[in-house]
Amino acid sequence: MILHAPTPPPTHHPSLETLTRYAAGTLRAGFDFVTAVHVSKCLHCREQVAALECVGGALLHETTGAPVQEDALARTLARLDEPAFEPEAPSLEQLLSDVKRRWVAPGIWVAKVNTPHDKGDRVFILSAAPGAATALHAHHGDEYTQILSGVLGDGETRFRAGDFVERGPEHMHQPHTIGQQPCVCLFATRGRLKPADMIGRLAFMIADV
């Protein structure tokens, strides 16, 4: 019987600012989603987030209260027996698998992830086969990437499945797949990508990113 080698832990993580804002619940929805996918797969970041949540608890504890309405308790008590109506929230995995692939270039497909994100946030999965060239591009805003499978090369750095990459708007890059497997990544971007050439412009138009 062949045992599956355990997946090595990720080596590239969200920044402390991102983890803090994730724990505080103040990230924009699309970026929150991609960060959540990383955290759910990364023990190191789960521990960081747990520690940051403790800080949130401590800050809440220290907060000087604001008066609530006089009947607030009575009104809440009256609701305790109401049946709970909680719409079932789809899990991260469901959202990631519940996507429609669109081939946009040889070896490349893109799928929008259906999240109720803020206007202007885009969340999508992009898969690039080995050798498929992605377009050189920059961003109007930040870009978060979680590598779902395969290996992504960006400049001198290799990112593996489980890794997380944060890029600012000034960063111009042309990530590419390394190895024999397609590289599948989850992205959140703010605003549309800025392709550096005509082919990129066409590809991004088809992909609607």
Add this chain to the structure above:
Amino acid sequence: MIWPDLKRVEVPMSLKAKAHIAVRSWARQGACVERMPNPIADPAQVARDLLLRIANGDREAFSALFLIAAPKIKAYLLRLGCPPAGAEELTQDVMLAVWRKARLFDPVKAGALTWIFVIARNRRIDSLRRERSTRTYGAHPPDVKDEDTPLASDIVAGAQRDILVRNAMKTLAPDQREVLQRSFFDDQPHAEIAAALNLPLGTVKSRLRLAMEKLRVRLGNLA
């Protein structure tokens, strides 16, 4: 397939995990509450004991917790920019969620205030997203009780952990505290916090990093 299932690797149960399970079942039975009445009634422990009673449907305990927690939750929501009427309504929603989820509260995993903070944070996110879409999603799943292998940090019981963090935070330099506080209570990226404080972005980032490093040094296995 896009998202391969990570195979759970079976490992022999460590001593730590065994200790964790023992502590957890002990705490679940409420043994620690009854056998060890606490001479110093720390608010975090009071809140924990109330939550354990609420889990058994105790409305008096709920009323007592409401008086402690609701004003703090409302202040937190107001600080994050909720309009006053919305903050009032959302505070009541958060407390209703506390009532409904109290059975999921695990005193070993989290301190009471941290647990309540997480619920308030998640309700706030849900309500913001509901304004834009009827569909929310579970990006912050921690109110689900999970039975995963415990993290090393779980061994410290939740309430104790909350107290440790609170004490450690008192030792932070004021500028480090301020950045921590703004990171949680101002709905802004650090670049904007830096602009508001008239500081370079790098200074804000390094203060946050120093604060977290200091907390970690003081708490050992917390993070």
